[in-house]
Amino acid sequence: MMDPTQRRQIFEAEVLPHLDAMHRTATQFTRSPSDADDLVQDAVIKAWRFFDSYERGTNIRAWLLKIVTNVFYSKHRRNTLEGNVHAMATVDPVSDGWISAASMNAQREPERVVERPLLERSVAEALKDLPEDFRQVLVLVDVEGLTYREVAEAMNCPMGTVMSRLHRARRAVAQKLGIVPEQAATNTEQDGARVLEMNSFRRRKEA
Incomplete structure (x- = not known):
């Protein structure tokens, strides 16, 4: 010891x-x-x-x-x-x-x-408007890089719940920033992994 x-x-x-x-x-x-x-x-x-x-x-x-x-x-x-x-x-x-x-x-x-570029002012403002559970999942996954399983263990909830919250959080932030996620119109049931990553939000915003 x-x-x-x-x-x-x-x-x-x-x-x-x-x-x-x-x-x-x-x-x-x-x-x-x-x-x-x-x-x-x-x-x-x-x-x-x-x-x-x-x-x-x-x-x-x-x-x-x-x-x-x-x-x-x-x-x-x-x-x-x-x-x-x-x-x-x-x-x-x-x-x-x-x-x-x-x-x-x-x-x-x-x-x-x-x-961190993800926390630029416009995105930070968008995060403030998210429901608490959605904001926490998005921060843990997209800002800090935890896996779905790690977040599920931390929040004591099913991994599917984490994916669903992340999907909705990403869509809400995209809408707040005036960005339409790819495949949003035809694949509304896809999980959060198919929604635009936050770095894509940033690249499109800077273009």
């Missing part, structure tokens, strides 16, 4: 490169910078507590975003666990010494959150 110092070093090396992705996702989920900060902190705390269950060498990004999603549902959208939220709020990843303040701050530069 690794000693505490070694565990912290490995945790930082694995988790910190994905802190921006966690914060992007949290911001889209909560639509509040301060709530996103709280959500990310809670997710990092949970990741630390369950880090021994993570199988090194597998998809750490997907594992962390699943935690963000789970924490959002259990701690931030549902208000029935207020006592537990308060208890978790007393834990500080920096002051408790298992993640350094310098490392935390280095990974949380606000300007990096909007680097």
Whole structure:
């Protein structure tokens, strides 16, 4: 079993490169910078507590975003666990010494959150109008690159539900941007994989 110092070093090396992705996702989920900060902190705390269950060498990004999603549902959208939220709020990843303040701050530069082309202003505005469940699926799949199965596990719903929500979310964003998806008129029953990808939206918009 690794000693505490070694565990912290490995945790930082694995988790910190994905802190921006966690914060992007949290911001889209909560639509509040301060709530996103709280959500990310809670997710990092949970990741630390369950880090021994993570199988090194597998998809750490997907594992962390699943935690963000789970924490959002259990701690931030549902208000029935207020006592537990308060208890978790007393834990500080920096002051408790298992993640350094310098490392935390280095990974949380606000300007990096909007680097992804997908989150350009027009698309971000379109995302705001989506129903919550649709927006979350689209962010996890098209922004952060999770698979349908990973999103289904994170959201605790069937994979078919994920595909259906993604299909509708992509169509809604396309309509908001004034773009008609390919095959939309004749293939309305095709799943989300057949709808225009978000990078296609961007290319057509820039043309």
